Amino acid sequence: MRIRYVKLIMIGVLAISWCGLWSLSSNGAAPGSWMNVILADITPLAAAQQRPPSQHPQPNSENGHLVVQLCDGRTQMEIADVREGEVLPPEKARLVARRMMARYEQQAKQASKWTRRDRLIWKREQQRLVEEGRRLFHDWKAIGGTIGISCDMCHPDAANTHPETYPKFQTQLKRVAALRDMINWCIENPVKGKPLALDDPRMLALEAYITYQRRGVPLDPGKH
Amino acid sequence: MWPLKWKQREQRYRQERADFFAAVKRLDRRAFLKVASMAAAVTTAKTVLPPHSFQLIDVVRASEDEKPLFQFAYISDTHLYERRLNERFVKAAMRAVEDVNALDPQPDFVLFGGDLAQLGQPQELELGKQILSELKAPVKMMVGEHDWFLDMGEKWQELFGPPNYSFDHKGVHFIVLMSVNEKDFWTARNMTPMERMKTVAGLDNPIQSRFEVGPEGRQWLKRDLAGVSKETPIIVFSHSPLYKYYRPWNFWTEDAEAVQEILFPYRSVTVIHGHTHQLLTNRIRNIHFHGMLSTAWPWPYAPEGLPKLTVQMDRADPFDEADGTGDGTVDVYKSGYVDKHYNLWSRNPITVAKAYLESWGKEARPPAPQFPSY
Numbered sequence: 001m002r003i004r005y006v007k008l009i010m011i012g013v014l015a016i017s018w019c020g021l022w023s024l025s026s027n028g029a030a031p032g033s034w035m036n037v038i039l040a041d042i043t044p045l046a047a048a049q050q051r052p053p054s055q056h057p058q059p060n061s062e063n064g065h066l067v068v069q070l071c072d073g074r075t076q077m078e079i080a081d082v083r084e085g086e087v088l089p090p091e092k093a094r095l096v097a098r099r100m101m102a103r104y105e106q107q108a109k110q111a112s113k114w115t116r117r118d119r120l121i122w123k124r125e126q127q128r129l130v131e132e133g134r135r136l137f138h139d140w141k142a143i144g145g146t147i148g149i150s151c152d153m154c155h156p157d158a159a160n161t162h163p164e165t166y167p168k169f170q171t172q173l174k175r176v177a178a179l180r181d182m183i184n185w186c187i188e189n190p191v192k193g194k195p196l197a198l199d200d201p202r203m204l205a206l207e208a209y210i211t212y213q214r215r216g217v218p219l220d221p222g223k224h
Numbered sequence: 225m226w227p228l229k230w231k232q233r234e235q236r237y238r239q240e241r242a243d244f245f246a247a248v249k250r251l252d253r254r255a256f257l258k259v260a261s262m263a264a265a266v267t268t269a270k271t272v273l274p275p276h277s278f279q280l281i282d283v284v285r286a287s288e289d290e291k292p293l294f295q296f297a298y299i300s301d302t303h304l305y306e307r308r309l310n311e312r313f314v315k316a317a318m319r320a321v322e323d324v325n326a327l328d329p330q331p332d333f334v335l336f337g338g339d340l341a342q343l344g345q346p347q348e349l350e351l352g353k354q355i356l357s358e359l360k361a362p363v364k365m366m367v368g369e370h371d372w373f374l375d376m377g378e379k380w381q382e383l384f385g386p387p388n389y390s391f392d393h394k395g396v397h398f399i400v401l402m403s404v405n406e407k408d409f410w411t412a413r414n415m416t417p418m419e420r421m422k423t424v425a426g427l428d429n430p431i432q433s434r435f436e437v438g439p440e441g442r443q444w445l446k447r448d449l450a451g452v453s454k455e456t457p458i459i460v461f462s463h464s465p466l467y468k469y470y471r472p473w474n475f476w477t478e479d480a481e482a483v484q485e486i487l488f489p490y491r492s493v494t495v496i497h498g499h500t501h502q503l504l505t506n507r508i509r510n511i512h513f514h515g516m517l518s519t520a521w522p523w524p525y526a527p528e529g530l531p532k533l534t535v536q537m538d539r540a541d542p543f544d545e546a547d548g549t550g551d552g553t554v555d556v557y558k559s560g561y562v563d564k565h566y567n568l569w570s571r572n573p574i575t576v577a578k579a580y581l582e583s584w585g586k587e588a589r590p591p592a593p594q595f596p597s598y
Contacts, residue, residue, distance in 0.1 A: 138426060147305070147309060147310040147311075147312065148305045148309050148310050148342065149310070152426060152427065152428055153521065154521050154522075154523070154524075155524065156427040156428040156523070156524070157428045159524040159526075159527065160524040160597070162598075171543070172543040185542070186542065189542075189543075189545075190521075190542075190545070224595065
């Protein structure tokens with residue numbers, strides 16, 4: 001059975017707007033009406049003379065379900081509980097558009113077991129820890145300080161903490177020390193608190209903040 | 225074997241020292257660099273021999289056949305908490321007072337460079353006043369942001385008077401300029417006075433506004449200078465640097481250009497500023513800028529914007545509480561330009577000589593750090 005995808009206006013607007021943006025930026029075509037944008041996508045400027053307009057074979061379903069296709073002509077989705085000829089409710093249309101775009105993005109790269117959502121979670125959790133570290137770094141009470149001195153007073157934006165140089169020898173400790181040893185040293189001495197247990201969540205947070213502030217700096221263990 | 229070796233070393237040292245002083249006597253500018261390197265050799269020898277008291281600065285003075293007119297001392301950025309919370313900063317401030325009282329001859333006056341208190345609290349300011357009252361020489365007070373933003377300067381002014389004032393001393397016109405005003409960021413955020421204070425106190429806190437002298441301060445400055453001849457040497461005391469170094473940490477004065485514009489017409493202008501807790505040197509046209517050390521703690525150099533003429537001080541040793549801190553003196557010459565002495569408590573003192581800035585860094589370069597910032 002044959003279905004015409006033009007029915008799906010809601011999906012069309014969402015998905016095509018992405019295709020349209022892509023074609024605008026890659027072809028440098030002037031912005032125009034929606035129709036122009038869509039045409040530009042199907043027949044990119046100069047190439048249009050040599051190539052016949054791309055033909056997107058219309059998708060079909062064996063079961064009479066609605067089948068939706070993106071304007072790349074490849075990405076398709078069959079909607080099990082909607083029959084061909086029916087109109088998708090707007091909520092559902094948005095969901096379908098999102099799913100199809102996610103699938104489209106994956107096709108452009110290698111198939112991965114990680115979704116965009118996974119990546120957002122990674123980023124969010126890491127940033128949460130960095131923010132917690134930033135807070136501790138600026139709050140002498142929260143790390144057990146006793147004389148009103150916090151880390152940021154001597155290390156604004158964590159300057160001069162040099163996490164990329166660890167482990168390295170520290171004369172006063174008489175051994176090669178890890179970053180966390182120096183963090184603890186500064187907690188005990190200028191800040192006059194008690195050293196944190198090495199697996200204290202606050203230690204992890206301080207490390208997260210300090211190293212994040214120096215992201216991109218090449219590793220150089222042993223540098224003084 | 226060992227005593228003989230030592231003797232040889234001592235002989236060599238004495239010879240170097242004798243050559244050095246001989247050279248000083250017939251010094252001209254070209255010979256200066258040569259002597260400077262000899263002085264460095266003698267200084268290196270210092271580590272194996274009893275310390276002595278001569279410094280390269282004597283050479284510079286001799287070379288110009290000109291003696292400074294007078295000296296003043298400075299103490300800056302003590303950041304006092306109440307004694308029962310934090311003794312460290314109190315002791316450091318007292319050490320600076322002792323240093324200055326031990327100067328012989330006594331300086332003509334002592335500049336206090338601002339940030340007497342850590343959080344602008346009345347007890348902190350009063351403690352500071354009490355400590356500074358031990359100074360034998362007269363004190364000129366300057367305000368810093370840590371003194372100001374709890375009560376917008378009320379207590380500080382009650383104790384020390386107006387934040388903008390000027391005076392004349394031995395032919396030099398001195399101006400103390402309030403340069404840590406900030407545009408109101410607190411009202412819209414409904415901050416308490418203490419929240420406002422702590423926001424300003426956080427160097428890397430991006431919420432606050434940037435320092436400025438502000439339109440009223442600039443008006444005051446113009447009025448003050450109206451009666452001063454363009455030939456009169458000017459020395460400005462300002463807490464913020466009066467130029468733009470690094471915006472994110474407020475090592476910065478937002479209206480610096482407008483202030484400099486007011487100062488350019490004068491033949492010689494020197495700005496001595498606090499706030500940056502580090503050895504800092506700059507020159508813009510006829511204006512020479514010098515930073516001051518803090519007694520409380522040193523600050524790292526900012527990741528960018530460091531003036532080219534600055535020769536950094538070594539990164540501080542975290543295992544030595546006093547490293548990177550100190551006080552200092554300023555020798556003022558007839559021209560109004562100065563030799564700026566940084567009396568680092570845990571290192572050899574460093575002088576940024578007038579000749580260094582006058583020659584745009586070609587002569588009298590201060591010693592280079594072994595562990596610069598990175």
